Every structure is written in structure tokens, then in C-alpha cells.
Amino acid sequence: MHISSEVFVIAGLMVLTILFFMMMMARMYRKAGPHQALVVYGFRGTRIVKGGGTVIFPMVETYRELSLELMSFDVAPQQDLYTKQGVAVNVEAVAQIKVKSDPESVRTAAEQLLTKTPDAREGLIRLVMEGHLRGIIGQLSVEQIVKEPEMVGDRMRATCAEDMNKMGLEVVSFTIKEVRDKNEYIANMGRPDIARVKRDADVAMAEAERDTAIKRAEATRAAAVARAQADQERVLAETLSLANQAESQRDLETKKAAYQEIIKKAQAQADKAYDIQSNVMQQQVIAEQVRVQQVEKEGQIKVQEAEILRHERELVATVLKEAEIQRKRIETLAEAEKQRLIFEAEGHARQKILEAEAQASMIRQTGEAEAEIILKKGEAEAKAMNVKAAAYQEWNQAAVVDKLITGMPEIVRALAAPLANVDKITIVSTGEGHTAGMNKITGDMAQMAAQIPALFEALSGMKMSELLGKVRPIGDKPKSTGG
16 A cells, blocks of 8 residues: 555656646747747857747747838938939838848848837838938939839839848838929929820810711711602602503593493494394385285286286187287297396396495485584584683673783784794894884884784774774673573
């Protein structure tokens, strides 16, 4: 039991010792983050720990932390900087500075900046940057500084690189924020360009407006031309349509007239054929009556001849001799032949008469039709003359005078027509009064026109005064002819 208690005590002491040792080691072990570096110095000398850890023995070693983070601060000198042109400008810039990552640069930065506060570090770096900025600005013009800020930044980084290396630093970026001057040099510097740009803009706008006006005018003209062409095509189409309609109407009326003429001709032919056929039938009836009468006469003649023959036979049989009988027989035969010839001649004559009567009937009917047409035409002309006479009765003196006066130019034109065939007229003027030269021709024309009433009286046998005296005065109404 006593032995096991001692073992437990020894084991507990060992555990405590190990724990104490581990706690001591944890307190002596220091780690450096990715944004910092540990500068350890002591009995083992100075060493740099970056991105790792190390054991620092108390009382014989110590360490300091050096930030590797990016430092950003403004570089804005309080005094004016003079350019190569002697123009005072005020430049504000932003600088991005950091400690280099290599151990040598970290050691150099630790030697020069580790004991300084962040504000002191920035003040030291700003003084160096402002000095170099002053030198670079003095070598450049205002136009270069304003228009080429990237070039200024590149020259700053190149110029400051050596001094920054001596402090273990590097310039990550240098950017100019603003450039100002008290004499408005920069503001005036842009005025020529502004004026030129404004001038170019005005010229471009004027040219654009000109081109727009030209295009608008061309479009308007094209639209007007297209509209005119469309109107012409529409009018042409309407004209063609109206012409086609007129032609169709004309063809229709022509065909109607032709069909009406054919119908009338057929109707007239049918009427004439009916009349002719009626006349032929009438003639046939008359001929048949004549033929019946002829047959009756022939029958009577035959009866008489038979009676004569009977008496002759009685005579022959009783009184006449054989010679007389023979003579009678010959005479009878001759008479029979004569009657046959007579009958044939009469038949031919009747046929000729029927044909002549039919032809005469056709001619008579044709003449009657033509006479009827002439009669109808005469009646129409008579009616027209009656209408015209009735219209003339309605005329008063003003109408008659207007008719005479409106017809006067045609008569004068007819009188002057021979002068139209004259190619050239040569006038020889003697200067005697108003009857010389061209006045002679116009005077003759006036005299010829003045003789027209006398010509009318000579041709009609009526005096103009008597004719006008019979015309109803103006304002009088015609007498009513009705019952």
C-alpha cells in the first residue's frame, strides 16, 4: 500500500511537471501572422520570423512586431509646386507603401522604422515622396501633369524606388487625385479645346441639320413624285376604266341596235311573207275559180260539140255523103287541135299572169312599205317643224335679235374666208384720210358686214323691219291657242 501511494505521487508530480513545462513552452512560443513579421533579437542574435513561429526564451531574448500591411496616405504638399513653365500648381496624390517581404528588407525596415510610431513613419515617408514629387513637377508642363497622370505616377515610382529600398519599403502605387492652380491656368487651358469641340459640334450639328433638311426635302420630293405618279396612274386607270365602260356600253348599244335591226327585218320579212303568201293564196283561189269556170265552159262546149256531133251524125247518117262526113271529120279534128292549142296557150298565159300578178304584188307591197316609211319620216319632220314653229312663236324680239346677232360672226367669217388663203398682203398707202392702208381692208369688211341685212332681204323677199314688227315684243306672252 505504501509503495502504490508513492507511485501515484510520483506520477502526479511528473504530470504536473509536464503540464508546467508545456505551459512554459506555450508562453515562450510566438507566432507571426501573414500580415506581420517578428523581429527576434537576443543571445542568438537578430532573426526575422515571417509566416511562422519561434520560441523566445525569457530574459535572454525578446521580439518586436513589424506590420507588413499596405500603408495608404495622402501626398499633398502645403506649398505650391512650380512646373517647367513656372506655373504654380497644387497637386494632391495618394501613395500606397508597404514593407518588402524579403528578410533583408524587413530587417532594414526594422532598423529604421521599428521604433517610430505609425504617424512618424508616415510623416517620414511623406517628406521623401513630396520632395521627389516637387522635382518631377518642375520637369513637366501643366498640360503633361493634367493630361498624363499615369506618366507622373510611373516617374514617381521609378524615382522613389531607390530611397524606398534604402528603408526596406516599396511603392505599390502613386495616383494623382487633383491638380489645382490659383491663376485658372488649367481652366483656361481647356477653353481652346472646348471652343474647338463646341465649334466642331456646331459644325457637325449644322451639317447634320443640313443633311436632314436635304434628306427631308428629297423624301418630300420623292413622296410628291410618288403621289403625282400614283395620281396619274389612278387618273389613267379611271380614264381607261371609263373608256372601257364606254366601249362596252357602245358595243352593247351597237349589238342591241343590230339585234333590234335584225328583229325588225325579220318581223318585216315575216309580215311581208305573210302578205305575199296571203296574196298568193288569194291568187290561187282566183285562179282556181277561173279554172272551175273554164272547166264549166269546156263542159258546156263539149256538150255543145256533142250536140253538134249528134246533129252532124244525124245529117251524115241521113243527108250528107261520105265525103261530107270525111270533111267534117277533118274539120272536127282540126278544130279539136286548135282547141287544144288554145287551151295550152291559155294555160301558159294564165301562168304568166299569175307570176306577173305575184311580182306586181311584191313590188306593190315593197312600194307601200317604202311609202309608209317615207310617210312616217315626213310626219316626223312635219312634227319637228311644228315643234320648231311653236318654239319660234315663243320667241320675242330679244330672241330674234340674239339669233340674228349670234349668226352674224359666222356670216362675217364666211365673207372673210377668202382672205385666209392669201399668204401675203402688200399695202401701199397714199395717206389720204382714213380709207388708206390697213383701214381700207377693215373698212371694206365692215361695209360687207353692213350689207348682210340687205342680202337677207334680197334672198328672203322680206324686209327686216316687217319681220321684226311681227315678232312679239319683249315682255309679251304668246297667245294661247287652246280651246
